[in-house]
Amino acid sequence: MDVVLEVFDGLMFDRLYANILPIQSASSFDPISTLTAGFKGYGGNDTAWQAASQGADMGLQRSAWEYKPASQYLQVQPSEYAWMSRWDRDDAWRQTVSLYIITWLFGLVIYFLCASLSYIFVFDKDTFNHPKYLKNQMRMEIKQTLESIPIMAIFTVPAFVAEVRGHSFIYDNISDISHPILTLFGSSWNYLQFPLFILFTDFCIYWIHRGLHHPKVYKRLHKPHHKWIMPTPFASHAFHPLDGFSQSVPYHLFPFIFPLHKFAYIALFTFIQIWTVMIHDGEYVANSPIINGAACHTMHHLYFNYNYGQFTTLWDRLGGSYRKPNDELFQKDQKMSKDEWSRQSKEMEKMVKEVEGKDDRSYGPEETFVRRRQKVA
Incomplete structure (x- = not known):
């Protein structure tokens, strides 16, 4: 940074x-x-x-x-x-204030930019008619994000300040730092750092995310994000602040354990924000047994206790929490069919009773979108 x-x-x-x-x-x-x-x-x-x-x-x-x-x-x-x-x-105080402003503004800019582009070009607007879509959901997603990002930035800034002040293994040139892993891999580390970053953070987030589903933690911290059964791209950062920050800790922890190039750090941090939007966009293009994409994450929002991973299905498979996305999600004519929605809703209602008890959500279409469609019709 x-x-x-x-x-x-x-x-x-x-x-x-x-x-x-x-x-x-x-x-x-x-x-x-x-x-x-x-x-x-x-x-x-x-x-x-x-x-x-x-x-x-x-x-x-x-x-x-x-x-x-x-x-x-x-x-x-x-x-x-x-x-x-x-x-x-x-000056440490100046760096703290400056990094807070940057983190807050960067978070808002990339959130609105990526979520808006995804909403315009990728997101299937028929989702608004899903029986488990909330009334005025997008408005609530954006509101929660606007409330959470400045608080998440407060928790994030100390890691950035520590990095800026030279307490991490972030480097501009391999010769700048001394680390056993650089002795072992040398310049090859410039390439190996990317897959290791994905594996390390995916592993850590899996366990953090799974821990957030513990009954004593879920209702206090993670339930606000699971309010969105059928999320839009604007749900990507709509977390309780402590929930959102806790799942970001592995990203900040990595450069204090492993060497990481300065520009790789910036690129990966940006990629994470984009990926977070992508897994909430509802476009199921990757029917992959390895990638934990939007389809896998939709299973998580619908059925709660599955697919905790961030990037891959590896740790879910090893941890016994993997659920293969329904085949219908990859068939355009079926993924938005009433029969598929009915099956999803019935199973989701059972899971809500098991995980949350009473369902306190208020379902209904996105009013603005409905009015627009009625006007066109």
């Missing part, structure tokens, strides 16, 4: 912090800057500190911070604003 942070610093944050928290003039005492400098370990023999002190003596308002590119592959040269705030780019 240091690469992303450098880009945002150059584009907006440097100027923002320079205006909100400017360095005080030499004639005034600034305890915050003094304490910050002390905690950073600046001393009389430090060149940067001496330069800053000399600048202060001359009345110049300039930080002692020194620019070091986050990556050799992408650099954004800082403007003068980068040296004009008492919170320079290396």
Whole structure:
């Protein structure tokens, strides 16, 4: 995330912090800057500190911070604003605030972008007529997401800050870090990190997700996401904040255990958001015994206690929780038939009684869509 942070610093944050928290003039005492400098370990023999002190003596308002590119592959040269705030780019509080804003905004942008594209080009609108589709469901999905993302961002930011401050095994070049796995695989790790990331996170999420279905946990944390029996792409991030964060922990844990390239980290983090939308889009294109795609995840939303995996069916098969998607889901003329919906509804109602007890959902079509169809007709 240091690469992303450098880009945002150059584009907006440097100027923002320079205006909100400017360095005080030499004639005034600034305890915050003094304490910050002390905690950073600046001393009389430090060149940067001496330069800053000399600048202060001359009345110049300039930080002692020194620019070091986050990556050799992408650099954004800082403007003068980068040296004009008492919170320079290396300040932990500034990094925390900046990363929170980035995480929140990035989460919202990719959610609305991917979910909207999926809704327009992929999602089958006949789903609105399914007997287990909730009244005004999309509106509720979006509302829950908007409430959850800023809270999930709070839980996520500490991992990003720790990574930015050099406490993980994220690297720009293999020679930058020392790790036993790099000694074993060398440059091949640049390719092997991708399948290992998928296997590691898939394994961890399987057990976390399965744990969220424990009776003592389910109703408190995971039930809000299972409110959507027939989800739309906008249900992809509609979680209880602790539920959503808990299932993201393996993604953040991986680079603190294994080496991970900076740009692989960004690419995988983006892929995860897109994949989360894809498994909720209701388009069953992959009838694969290996990939835990939208069809498998539909089985999970319909019947609750199956297909906990995120990417593959491996751990569900080993854990005895795999359920093969109904063949009808892959046949366009049958997946939206009343007979198939009736079978799904009857079994789903039995599972709801077993897992939740009373079904407190309010079913009905998406009103806006229904009105639009009636008007066209």
